Amino acid sequence: MSCIVEIALSCPLRQTFDYLSDDPAENWQIGMRASVSFGSRQLIGIVVAIKPIAEKAVDKLKKIDQQIDKQSFLPNEIMQLVQWVSRYYHHPVGECFQTALPKRLRLGDPDEMQTETYWILHQQPDSTSKTGKKQQQILDLLEDYPEGLSEKALRVQLGNVKSSLSALVQQNVVAARQYVALPVPCLELQQQVLLNNQQKQSIETILGSKGQFSTFLLQGITGSGKTEVYIETCREFVENQQQVLVLIPEIGLTTQFVERFRQSLNASIVVINSSVSDSDRKQAWLLARAGKADIIIGTRSAVFTPMINPGLIIIDEEHDSSYKQQDGLRYHARNVALMRAKSLNIPIVLGSATPSLETLYQVKQQRYQFLELTERAGGASLPKVALLAAQNSSENNGLSSSLINAIEKHIKQNHQVLLFINRRGFAPVLMCHQCHWQANCRSCDAKMVVHQHQNRLFCHHCGLIQILPKICPECGNTELKSYGVGTEKIEQALTAIFKDVPVLRIDRDSTQRVNSFANMVKQINQGQAAILVGTQMLAKGHDFHDVTLVGVVDADQALFSADFRATESLAQLITQVTGRAGRGKKAGEVLIQTEQPEHPFWQNLLQHGYESVADNLLSERIQMELPPHGFWAVWRAEAKEKDLAIELLQQVSGLLQQSNSSVLILGPVPALMEKRAGRYRAQLLMRSADRGALHQLIDQHIDSVTKLKLARKARWSIDIDPTELI
Numbered sequence: 183m184s185c186i187v188e189i190a191l192s193c194p195l196r197q198t199f200d201y202l203s204d205d206p207a208e209n210w211q212i213g214m215r216a217s218v219s220f221g222s223r224q225l226i227g228i229v230v231a232i233k234p235i236a237e238k239a240v241d242k243l244k245k246i247d248q249q250i251d252k253q254s255f256l257p258n259e260i261m262q263l264v265q266w267v268s269r270y271y272h273h274p275v276g277e278c279f280q281t282a283l284p285k286r287l288r289l290g291d292p293d294e295m296q297t298e299t300y301w302i303l304h305q306q307p308d309s310t311s312k313t314g315k316k317q318q319q320i321l322d323l324l325e326d327y328p329e330g331l332s333e334k335a336l337r338v339q340l341g342n343v344k345s346s347l348s349a350l351v352q353q354n355v356v357a358a359r360q361y362v363a364l365p366v367p368c369l370e371l372q373q374q375v376l377l378n379n380q381q382k383q384s385i386e387t388i389l390g391s392k393g394q395f396s397t398f399l400l401q402g403i404t405g406s407g408k409t410e411v412y413i414e415t416c417r418e419f420v421e422n423q424q425q426v427l428v429l430i431p432e433i434g435l436t437t438q439f440v441e442r443f444r445q446s447l448n449a450s451i452v453v454i455n456s457s458v459s460d461s462d463r464k465q466a467w468l469l470a471r472a473g474k475a476d477i478i479i480g481t482r483s484a485v486f487t488p489m490i491n492p493g494l495i496i497i498d499e500e501h502d503s504s505y506k507q508q509d510g511l512r513y514h515a516r517n518v519a520l521m522r523a524k525s526l527n528i529p530i531v532l533g534s535a536t537p538s539l540e541t542l543y544q545v546k547q548q549r550y551q552f553l554e555l556t557e558r559a560g561g562a563s564l565p566k567v568a569l570l571a572a573q574n575s576s577e578n579n580g581l582s583s584s585l586i587n588a589i590e591k592h593i594k595q596n597h598q599v600l601l602f603i604n605r606r607g608f609a610p611v612l613m614c615h616q617c618h619w620q621a622n623c624r625s626c627d628a629k630m631v632v633h634q635h636q637n638r639l640f641c642h643h644c645g646l647i648q649i650l651p652k653i654c655p656e657c658g659n660t661e662l663k664s665y666g667v668g669t670e671k672i673e674q675a676l677t678a679i680f681k682d683v684p685v686l687r688i689d690r691d692s693t694q695r696v697n698s699f700a701n702m703v704k705q706i707n708q709g710q711a712a713i714l715v716g717t718q719m720l721a722k723g724h725d726f727h728d729v730t731l732v733g734v735v736d737a738d739q740a741l742f743s744a745d746f747r748a749t750e751s752l753a754q755l756i757t758q759v760t761g762r763a764g765r766g767k768k769a770g771e772v773l774i775q776t777e778q779p780e781h782p783f784w785q786n787l788l789q790h791g792y793e794s795v796a797d798n799l800l801s802e803r804i805q806m807e808l809p810p811h812g813f814w815a816v817w818r819a820e821a822k823e824k825d826l827a828i829e830l831l832q833q834v835s836g837l838l839q840q841s842n843s844s845v846l847i848l849g850p851v852p853a854l855m856e857k858r859a860g861r862y863r864a865q866l867l868m869r870s871a872d873r874g875a876l877h878q879l880i881d882q883h884i885d886s887v888t889k890l891k892l893a894r895k896a897r898w899s900i901d902i903d904p905t906e907l908i
């Protein structure tokens with residue numbers, strides 16, 4: 183008896199599709215993958231329903247080409263989660279499944295884990311046979327690991343073990359077994375640190391909520407030992423065979439963070455982020471689903487990783503903007519994680535030194551439990567912070583003489599200095615001295631950024647690259663000057679001033695090659711005087727013990743941004759960067775070079791700290807009815823032709839206004855950067871105190887929007903709880 187199988191396919195259409203299967207319904211399960219033809223393409227989709235053949239025109243249905251899975255594939259919990267995401271973000275469900283699955287599995291790879299050869303102790307060598315030193319070391323290790331070790335694990339510990347292994351095989355002392363490939367364990371665990379009382383208290387409180395949904399904000403100042411709290415909490419769950427999902431932001435932090443977990447816990451830890459190969463990602467996902475991974479550490483999309491026995495979710499640096507995807511499915515991983523923890527009925531911990539206003543708002547409303555670490559761990563203290571007037575800094579390529587003097591002082595003591603400047607490249611403006619021509623991007627409302635190392639101009643918004651001109655294209659003058667500073671310019675200036683000190687530039691350009699970032703981090707951790715110049719890649723989360731001076735250069739621009747979240751982000755960023763100083767035994771100092779030393783923002787942040795700034799910002803937002811007070815959604819549109827995007831959004835607005843709803847509709851207006859990558863962009867804002875009403879209004883009209891003629895000429899999307907209005 184054949185049946186009808188309803189499939190979610192990755193396409194912009196907001197619907198699922200019925201296909202005919204020759205197999206009986208019993209052979210199908212919700213969550214399996216199937217390959218079908220769709221238009222002229224072959225696609226792989228997820229089964230969302232199995233239906234009996236109705237009277238309905240079955241002959242019009244296409245047949246399924248191939249059933250990929252013979253057993254259940256996506257657990258029911260993930261099915262529900264993805265479908266919720268699709269409804270909440272008003273995004274086509276097929277595309278949501280795409281986001282949730284690792285690439286290999288999305289492309290139809292079989293649901294099979296890689297295996298690997300493991301070596302186990304077969305029998306003790308007889309007393310007469312001679313055992314070499316390396317052979318003995320292997321035997322000692324294998325004795326501790328009765329379930330065996332892979333050659334990779336042995337190699338990490340003992341170096342090349344091939345010949346010793348074959349000798350042992352010949353003596354029939356060790357034997358090979360084929361097992362599912364697990365991550366290499368850390369064979370020598372570090373000693374546990376002695377937790378302080380606040381750390382213990384936090385862990386106890388979290389553990390008190392085992393097996394029930396509860397949200398915690400762990401607010402711990404920079405260097406207060408939050409990571410240690412995560413690790414010790416995980417220990418308890420792992421010992422009870424429960425899995426922990428740990429989300430971290432998309433920055434170069436992974437290696438350092440994962441290493442700390444690996445060296446502290448006897449657990450199987452998998453990593454899911456963009457630096458992991460597609461096949462390793464697939465393996466990690468399958469291990470997690472099978473319960474063979476105890477701890478899953480990953481960036482944004484790892485929030486969808488299935489677990490057979492989930493116990494806890496942790497979100498580190500919960501305020502970080504990389505948790506929000508800014509294209510396609512515009513989901514917020516924190517939001518999805520909260521939803522997931524709730525439906526799994528497990529605790530979730532949000533950790534940060536600088537929590538988002540969203541999270542602080544929930545704490546205020548007593549929806550989240552508040553845990554606090556108010557002191558630096560291990561006896562370190564917070565650095566002293568001072569403002570420096572940026573006078574005369576332009577003569578020294580952006581560095582004031584007081585800042586240079588301070589750098590010199592710290593370097594002389596053989597300490598490290600970190601300079602933070604949130605712009606990569608050499609300079610943000612190239613201008614003709616004669617006719618005032620400026621290098622602008624032809625596709626964006628933006629300036630081209632000078633990258634001297636590569637002798638190019640780059641647009642940081644659309645990726646356009648041009649050769650750095652030698653003469654002005656307008657007037658032919660040869661005096662082209664660059665204005666403003668970027669990491670390259672600071673690097674160059676410092677190299678010239680401090681000739682004997684290594685200057686490490688750490689930004690997206692200098693860390694493109696695999697491992698280059700990890701290698702630089704290694705170099706930094708070896709200690710010795712060095713100057714680190716970097717963007718926000720360097721500002722967050724790192725634990726460099728020899729950095730005693732942090733300098734902030736040119737952070738003023740954010741004070742004048744039109745985005746209502748800019749001040750919040752700046753306060754977070756500055757607090758995070760400041761937190762990189764004095765984390766070891768040596769005291770730290772922070773100098774913020776600004777052209778606006780009197781600006782109330784700086785005064786507040788320095789005198790009262792992040793908490794007070796955040797508190798004030800939150801009151802302001804509540805007063806002005808801005809998120810997190812109330813709910814927002816933004817319709818975005820873009821088109822090659824000017825005004826098309828606005829016209830489309832006017833029509834959308836017209837549709838929305840037809841309903842008698844309490845939702846406020848504002849706009850449409852051109853985006854702050856109207857033209858980007860050759861497209862003109864516009865936004866229509868919806869705002870309401872009632873989340874339900876907002877979503878209902880979108881649901882009511884989204885189909886009609888899809889059918890608008892203009893909707894075929896202009897691209898459009900919906901952004902729920904937008905975090906950027908640019």
Ligand SMILES: Nc1ncnc2c1ncn2[C@@H]1O[C@H](COP(=O)(O)OP(=O)(O)OP(=O)(O)O)[C@@H](O)[C@H]1O
Binds near residue numbers: 376561723761
């Ligand atoms: N109880 C403790 N005793 C001694 N050292 C500790 C203790 N807890 C943490 N540490 C050490 O203090 C340093 C800072 O801790 P950690 O990196 O966990 O802080 P954090 O709160 O995550 O910081 P940030 O938010 O700045 O990233 C680390 O080197 C860590 O090993």
Ligand SMILES: [Zn+2]
Binds near residue numbers: 641
């Ligand atoms: Zn551009």
